[in-house]
Amino acid sequence: MKFTLIKTDTNSKARIGEIYTSHGVIRTPIFMPVGTQGTVKAITQRVLDNEINAEIILSNTYHLYLRPGTEILEKAGGLHKFMNWNKPILTDSGGFQIYSLSELRKIKKDGVQFKSHLDGSMHYFTPQKVIEIQRSIGSDIMMPLDECTPYPCDFDYAKKSKELTSQWAVLNKKAFEDTKSLYGHDQYLFGIIQGSVYKELRESSAKDLVKLDFDGYSIGGLAVGEPTEEMYDIVDFTTDFIPENKPRYLMGVGRPENILEAIARGVDMFDCVMPTRNARNAYLFTSLGIVSMRNSAYKDDFSPLDPNCDCYTCKNFTKSYLRHLFNSKEILALELATIHNLTFYLNLVRESRKRIEDGTFTEWKNKFIKIISINLQTKKEN
Amino acid sequence: MKFTLIKTDTNSKARIGEIYTSHGVIRTPIFMPVGTQGTVKAITQRVLDNEINAEIILSNTYHLYLRPGTEILEKAGGLHKFMNWNKPILTDSGGFQIYSLSELRKIKKDGVQFKSHLDGSMHYFTPQKVIEIQRSIGSDIMMPLDECTPYPCDFDYAKKSKELTSQWAVLNKKAFEDTKSLYGHDQYLFGIIQGSVYKELRESSAKDLVKLDFDGYSIGGLAVGEPTEEMYDIVDFTTDFIPENKPRYLMGVGRPENILEAIARGVDMFDCVMPTRNARNAYLFTSLGIVSMRNSAYKDDFSPLDPNCDCYTCKNFTKSYLRHLFNSKEILALELATIHNLTFYLNLVRESRKRIEDGTFTEWKNKFIKIISINLQTKKEN
Numbered sequence: 001m002k003f004t005l006i007k008t009d010t011n012s013k014a015r016i017g018e019i020y021t022s023h024g025v026i027r028t029p030i031f032m033p034v035g036t037q038g039t040v041k042a043i044t045q046r047v048l049d050n051e052i053n054a055e056i057i058l059s060n061t062y063h064l065y066l067r068p069g070t071e072i073l074e075k076a077g078g079l080h081k082f083m084n085w086n087k088p089i090l091t092d093s094g095g096f097q098i099y100s101l102s103e104l105r106k107i108k109k110d111g112v113q114f115k116s117h118l119d120g121s122m123h124y125f126t127p128q129k130v131i132e133i134q135r136s137i138g139s140d141i142m143m144p145l146d147e148c149t150p151y152p153c154d155f156d157y158a159k160k161s162k163e164l165t166s167q168w169a170v171l172n173k174k175a176f177e178d179t180k181s182l183y184g185h186d187q188y189l190f191g192i193i194q195g196s197v198y199k200e201l202r203e204s205s206a207k208d209l210v211k212l213d214f215d216g217y218s219i220g221g222l223a224v225g226e227p228t229e230e231m232y233d234i235v236d237f238t239t240d241f242i243p244e245n246k247p248r249y250l251m252g253v254g255r256p257e258n259i260l261e262a263i264a265r266g267v268d269m270f271d272c273v274m275p276t277r278n279a280r281n282a283y284l285f286t287s288l289g290i291v292s293m294r295n296s297a298y299k300d301d302f303s304p305l306d307p308n309c310d311c312y313t314c315k316n317f318t319k320s321y322l323r324h325l326f327n328s329k330e331i332l333a334l335e336l337a338t339i340h341n342l343t344f345y346l347n348l349v350r351e352s353r354k355r356i357e358d359g360t361f362t363e364w365k366n367k368f369i370k371i372i373s374i375n376l377q378t379k380k381e382n
Numbered sequence: 383m384k385f386t387l388i389k390t391d392t393n394s395k396a397r398i399g400e401i402y403t404s405h406g407v408i409r410t411p412i413f414m415p416v417g418t419q420g421t422v423k424a425i426t427q428r429v430l431d432n433e434i435n436a437e438i439i440l441s442n443t444y445h446l447y448l449r450p451g452t453e454i455l456e457k458a459g460g461l462h463k464f465m466n467w468n469k470p471i472l473t474d475s476g477g478f479q480i481y482s483l484s485e486l487r488k489i490k491k492d493g494v495q496f497k498s499h500l501d502g503s504m505h506y507f508t509p510q511k512v513i514e515i516q517r518s519i520g521s522d523i524m525m526p527l528d529e530c531t532p533y534p535c536d537f538d539y540a541k542k543s544k545e546l547t548s549q550w551a552v553l554n555k556k557a558f559e560d561t562k563s564l565y566g567h568d569q570y571l572f573g574i575i576q577g578s579v580y581k582e583l584r585e586s587s588a589k590d591l592v593k594l595d596f597d598g599y600s601i602g603g604l605a606v607g608e609p610t611e612e613m614y615d616i617v618d619f620t621t622d623f624i625p626e627n628k629p630r631y632l633m634g635v636g637r638p639e640n641i642l643e644a645i646a647r648g649v650d651m652f653d654c655v656m657p658t659r660n661a662r663n664a665y666l667f668t669s670l671g672i673v674s675m676r677n678s679a680y681k682d683d684f685s686p687l688d689p690n691c692d693c694y695t696c697k698n699f700t701k702s703y704l705r706h707l708f709n710s711k712e713i714l715a716l717e718l719a720t721i722h723n724l725t726f727y728l729n730l731v732r733e734s735r736k737r738i739e740d741g742t743f744t745e746w747k748n749k750f751i752k753i754i755s756i757n758l759q760t761k762k763e764n
Binding site: 044045046072084299316331332 | 419420421423424425426427428449450453454457458464465466681682684694698699700702703706707709710712713714716717718
């Protein structure tokens with residue numbers, strides 16, 4: 001996989017780069033909207049493509065495997081065609097969903113047995129199997145099967161788990177090399193660095209994986225409950241062990257401020273359900289702070305949600321109308337809120353790229369984080 | 383209100399015309415998508431305006447009165463501004479909702495007392511009150527308070543009810559003349575003809591109202607359970623008593639075939655929750671018949687929902703994908719299905735206008751109804 005590192009910031013480890021895929025170029029740092037089941041919840045593909053200007057989306061191997069299933073995905077010609085999305089797609093390996101959603105999971109030496117959260121049926125994922133599924137999906141960037149440790153996690157368990165993930169990484173890589181794309185476009189494979197909050201384990205995990213020469217490196221097992229400062233510290237520590245010429249992906253992170261701090265620590269790629277899930281719960285991110293759209297303070301507030309945002313929602317509707325839609329449980333509320341929150345996240349990484357380019361990233365980041373972290377309701381009520 | 387009757391069909395009572403409002407011209411026959419709470423469920427205003435090309439929408443006085451309430455609507459400058467919809471809006475009077483949604487309704491000589499279905503609070507609607515609320519809403523076309531009889535309904539009750547509606551019509555008209563638009567644009571008032579399935583009462587109701595010279599005439603109290611042929615018969619009978627130079631609106635009707643048959647009997651305007659509500663239940667209207675989108679027959683059907691439709695849904699997605707979205711309870715399913723069903727309904731009235739214009743309406747209608755009424759699942763399974 002071709003990754004061009006364009007510039008590294010002088011005051012931080014922040015970097016801008018470009019990833020080249022068969023479905024187009026991804027400019028980093030980038031945020032990937034989550035499309036769990038082959039749709040980014042509540043919005044159309046054209047809004048995602050033309051307005052939010054998503055450059056890559058994430059979809060979930062676990063969910064797609066259970067529904068619609070690989071048979072239908074293959075008949076459709078892969079996920080891109082199935083969902084009519086022509087830009088890059090990254091898929092996780094399903095590891096995280098097995099740990100978080102399914103019951104009766106049993107981790108064995110060569111894979112994980114689990115029970116579907118949909119119908120209780122039993123399934124078995126191995127490193128080979130998850131590559132096979134991702135070949136059926138046809139994602140541009142695939143993830144290997146790993147074990148994601150919970151937090152807290154004692155050192156001994158984290159060590160054993162990291163070793164299992166490293167062993168599986170070898171098998172993932174081999175399965176990747178032994179198979180090929182079903183639809184004629186390139187597919188790439190990242191490695192996932194584990195090791196919980198233990199630097200010794202993170203270093204050893206990174207070194208194990210770098211030896212295998214993956215197309216990029218994910219940092220997994222963070223944002224699972226550990227203190228934010230500890231997450232930043234581990235991210236900062238871990239990125240030093242990833243070759244400069246490979247993209248770095250911090251899985252499942254996070255709040256806008258987490259993303260900016262992780263960019264400062266050398267991370268290039270992010271995904272999180274936060275902008276989409278929070279949107280559906282009326283929790284909106286704005287350039288002035290956080291807004292709880294159901295709050296009665298907005299019942300007759302006819303100003304736009306975010307005066308500095310040019311998304312469809314902010315250009316066309318008032319807070320009063322948005323509050324009415326949420327209070328009336330209207331579907332349009334979910335759509336308008338999702339458009340805004342994703343625009344906010346994509347603007348965040350676009351602005352970061354611009355700031356890294358012109359050398360003002362750190363200064364801007366420190367100021368901006370203070371503003372956007374304010375909860376406007378709390379402020380109003382106090 | 384200016385209504386221009388452009389042409390009446392030679393083989394039927396079908397007509398084409400134009401209604402002029404401050405928010406634009408409405409070409410009839412027309413279907414009005416239902417936007418109960420100030421949003422047509424599941425779609426954005428821009429899709430409704432630019433793609434479905436709705437020329438007018440309907441909203442509900444009862445619902446808007448309860449939420450967001452007239453105070454907020456007035457502060458917003460009326461419903462058009464509140465929801466950012468610049469084309470015409472028609473509002474019903476709330477009469478039908480009082481009978482169908484609220485509990486403890488009590489019909490008195492001068493109005494209706496009812497309990498809110500939202501919070502149980504007590505309210506009282508009079509002819510004057512519903513005009514006042516619709517002044518706050520600012521709808522282009524307002525409806526008077528009426529009593530909508532159930533089906534079956536004995537003659538004596540229907541007669542008394544019709545008389546009450548006629549008495550209220552006088553008060554509605556007076557309240558309309560005694561008040562004026564709050565936002566500077568024109569508002570018009572229709573009369574609602576009642577009388578259940580009794581021709582004698584329908585005739586007398588129509589005559590009572592025509593004497594008062596309303597801007598248009600609605601036929602209410604149909605599509606409440608009576609046999610379809612009886613509905614057609616009453617519609618056919620009633621339209622003869624409405625002056626030719628006034629628009630005729632058949633409230634709450636109906637299925638595509640009902641609309642075409644009512645157009646043939648001289649009706650100009652329609653509204654119904656069917657295209658939007660059915661869309662959300664995966665029940666889709668197509669030029670080849672009715673499709674139940676959850677049906678497993680479509681799991682690997684990669685053809686478009688309707689090959690003859692050029693809506694966003696049909697141009698971009700397959701039945702297999704739509705079925706996946708419905709099965710996975712994804713919000714996008716509701717949006718894509720609503721776009722399609724409303725496009726189908728608006729195409730239906732657009733095609734009717736064209737056919738009336740070129741003199742092929744009856745022939746086309748009879749053929750088309752046979753095709754679109756087929757349930758494709760039943761056909762497949764037999």
